[in-house]
Amino acid sequence: MRADVECHSCGSRGMAIFYQVDNIPVHSCLLMPTREAALQYPKRDLCLGFCEVCGFIQNTVFDPSVHEYSSRYEETQAFSPRFTQFARDLVGRLIERYDLREKDILEIGCGKGEFLVLLCEMGQNRGIGIDPGYIAERTTSEAAPRIRFIRDFYSEKYAPLTADFVCCRHTLEHIQPTRAFVQMARDAIRNRPDTVVFFEVPDVARVLKEQAFWDLYYEHCSYFSMGSLARLFRSCGFEILDLTKDFSDQYLLIETRPGKGSAGRAFAGERDLDELARDVKRVEATLPSKLKAWQHEIQQRKTRGQRVVIWGSGSKAVAYLTTMGIGSEIDYVVDINPYKHGMYLAGTGHEIVPPKFLQEYRPDVVIIMNPVYCDEIRRDLEQMGVTADLIAV
């Protein structure tokens, strides 16, 4: 227990430290044009603390000043049919539920803008997207004239931007101080009680249960469960309209509007404090041996002369390799995103290659960094005539 650490979500003092990895790259999705740049990229430590009061988990030694979210930040998952279908289904559901037709949409942290474009295309809406990593040339849509993109971080100065629907996806987990950010979003709509606010973040409860160490990395400084996310939004003056999981239960989705935190119903899965505390203890006790088992497996395959590649070059791959200290045991990392080909993985310096590279390389084993993509990866490999053992993490 570290008594001096303050929880960035509820403000309580004292966090139970349960997981530490030193010297990992501060970014995992930034494009690295050379192996040297990738190897020399700045590194810091991850030291996760659990708040027993609200269930929030944070990197207790996080330094936001080291981050550079810019157009070199390549996070898009839009090249995956599975992910695109998930986004389309979600947009369709949100449009139906909140009648988002010819409305004003604001997206905080819109990345390359794909989700906002979908909302504006499918509902004939108007949009404003804010993200320092936005790249204008990537947006080709009939809805583009109705959307304004601002290359910047969201801050108080954007409070005058009004909207019927505010969304913020996979952004909050990159932010500390966490509560101040949610409160800022709430304060911006203080005179618009009908505004619906939607946030989406990874679910840490699953990460703890599966001991998925590849989901714990420096870019993510804040980790939420159903309960800790609900408690944070209620305490900032939101009424929760819905709280669900999606994308094979990997993501948490919270739909809210301004209102008393006590208003609205309680949701299934919210009372998770005891279970989180148990799972945090289990991670502390057993994750080190799980790590050793993975390391052993990969080293064994290398010793047997097998060619092992990783499929998926996002944050999970960076965390998987750097946490285990894997280097030459694996030669390549595959990705379907053409913007990443010929680039290198931060921290370990692995080269990122296109799928067709495997036709010539002939791997024995493909480690899939997210089981949700197993079917589409198996299909791609079959079409190329590549036979390899598939291992999903």
Ligand SMILES: [Zn+2]
């Ligand atoms: Zn707390």
